[in-house]
Amino acid sequence: METQIGSCHCGDIEFCFVHKPINSIFCYCKDCQALTGADKWFGLWIPKDNFTFTKGTPLLYSRVGDSGKAVNYHFCDSCSTVLCAEVTAGNFYSVAATSLKKNTYTPKMSIYAASAPPWAIFPENVPKFDTLPPWK
Template sequence: MEKHIGNCSCGDIEFYFNNDPINSIFCYCTECQSLTGSDKWFGLWVPRDNFKFTKGTPLSYMRVGDSGKKVNYHFCGTCSTVLCAEVTAGNFYSVSATSLKDNKFTPKMSIYASSAPSWAIFPSDVPKFDALPPGMGG
């Protein structure tokens, strides 16, 4: 079983998840833009049971997602790095790929492309969806 380790910028918060993510996405929704100060969030979707915080206690911020269910963001109260978003509708964490110590994952799809700013950059070799791919809920 492979263990992937990550932390926030200042090191107060550490986490790990087991096994490879079930999906890896560039998300261009407006929430991810304000969260990252960028055109997108690079999220690794990890089933809730595979993810654990191992050091520190992150702060949380909740919003209601498109599904009507909660999305809980967990971030460091010291350096404000957002480590993951708990997507309760799908029972997974969208873990920030950039907070991994050694990220070997690459995006498999671009989602919420219709919300992207005009200057957004899309990888040319992965499928692009206006919102979510068919059958993936919302």
């Protein structure tokens, strides 16, 4: 079984998840820009049952997503790294790929591309959606 471990920058918070992500995305929405200080968030979608915090307790920052349901960001109160966002509408965590000890994943799609800043960089040969793909 595939297990991945990750942590915040200072190491106070650690997590792990099992099995492969159900999706891996570059998200260019305004909220992700604000939280990352960059053009996008690299998120791995992990069903909630497959994800656990193994060390420390992150703080929460909650916002209302496009769905009208909460998106809860989990971040470290020492170093401020955002480890994941709990997407309550989809019952999964969007885990920051940048927090993994070893990230071998690549993005499968670019979402919320319509909100991207003019200087955003999009990967080639990766499907791009103005918001979410039609299945959502």
